[in-house]
Amino acid sequence: MLRHTLALAAVVGFSSASYATEVPITGTVQSKCSIYTDTAGIYGSPTPDKLSTAPADGGVHPIIRVDVSVANYYLARISTPTSFSTSPTLNDVVNFTGATTVHQVSDAGMSAYETNKVTYNNVTEFDLTIAGTVWLESTSTAEYGVDKSFPGGTYRAVVLAECIAK
Numbered sequence: 001m002l003r004h005t006l007a008l009a010a011v012v013g014f015s016s017a018s019y020a021t022e023v024p025i026t027g028t029v030q031s032k033c034s035i036y037t038d039t040a041g042i043y044g045s046p047t048p049d050k051l052s053t054a055p056a057d058g059g060v061h062p063i064i065r066v067d068v069s070v071a072n073y074y075l076a077r078i079s080t081p082t083s084f085s086t087s088p089t090l091n092d093v094v095n096f097t098g099a100t101t102v103h104q105v106s107d108a109g110m111s112a113y114e115t116n117k118v119t120y121n122n123v124t125e126f127d128l129t130i131a132g133t134v135w136l137e138s139t140s141t142a143e144y145g146v147d148k149s150f151p152g153g154t155y156r157a158v159v160l161a162e163c164i165a166k
Helices: 002-015 108-116
Strands: 033-039 044-047 050-052 063-068 074-079 094-105 118-120 123-128 132-144 160-165
Touching: 033 074, 033 160, 063 074, 063 123, 063 160, 074 132, 094 108, 094 123, 108 123, 108 132, 123 132
Parallel strands: none
Antiparallel strands: 033 063, 044 050, 050 132, 063 132, 074 123, 074 160, 094 132, 118 123
């Protein structure tokens, strides 16, 4: 009888044991904000110690297109250059200045983006409150040392454009 009781207890013990497992759930989110390069920037060199994207200086301002399909969910954050990503060897300080402005809009209400933008350091943020397209224009100027000429070569700097989810 004791054997039957122990066997029964073992069967009940094994049958009431439970096992746990983790079941994954995955998903993909497609951003409703897209960024495109509409016009690549070009540095002109009006003087030996200055590079500028200003058309009057022989340059071209970069233009960034931001498409937003859902309003009030994103910020556009544009950072103008603070250094060259590639350049000849430089032995002195390069002082960068830059700004970003609204160039064109697909909806008249977006004109408020220019008035309401937030600027700090080399960064400009636009609260994308209306669905549609906005074109943003950046400027960049680099000045080398004090009365020093930039060495000959190719100079490249990058404007960083981001859509940030709020």
